[in-house]
Amino acid sequence: MICGHCQKDIEKCTHARLHEQIRLFKALDAARQKIQPSVSVMMVRSLISHRNHKPRIDIQLGEIHTQMNTDSALDVATNIIKCAMGSYADGFIFNFVTEKLGLEPEAGAMVIQEFREYREKLAEEFKRLQDSKDG
Numbered sequence: 001m002i003c004g005h006c007q008k009d010i011e012k013c014t015h016a017r018l019h020e021q022i023r024l025f026k027a028l029d030a031a032r033q034k035i036q037p038s039v040s041v042m043m044v045r046s047l048i049s050h051r052n053h054k055p056r057i058d059i060q061l062g063e064i065h066t067q068m069n070t071d072s073a074l075d076v077a078t079n080i081i082k083c084a085m086g087s088y089a090d091g092f093i094f095n096f097v098t099e100k101l102g103l104e105p106e107a108g109a110m111v112i113q114e115f116r117e118y119r120e121k122l123a124e125e126f127k128r129l130q131d132s133k134d135g
Helices: 004-033 070-100 105-134
Strands: 042-048 055-061 064-069
Touching: 055 070, 064 070, 070 105
Parallel strands: none
Antiparallel strands: 042 055, 055 064
């Protein structure tokens, strides 16, 4: 027969082992769900850190796999959207100067570079203006 004190210790130990087994099972299940790496794979999932219970983002792009905090993921997403919008503008300008104005592709590439530098300069000026209004 086990005394009441020892029984509580055994229950705590069993409870902790059960939680650890569940954690390991979930980790194993997540590993099984991973898509086999290939160049064309892009997967983004949200998760909760098992260490600190904070939200995280899991990103897999081909064979590259990383996790980041939610704020960093939002910064990456914003940058992707800005680059995508910029690529529309770049494509429009390149096609306009090569097809409509008849410039050579090399000249079109130079125009695109000038346009990108100008766009970045305007963005920096706008940020400084916003910062001075906020401060």
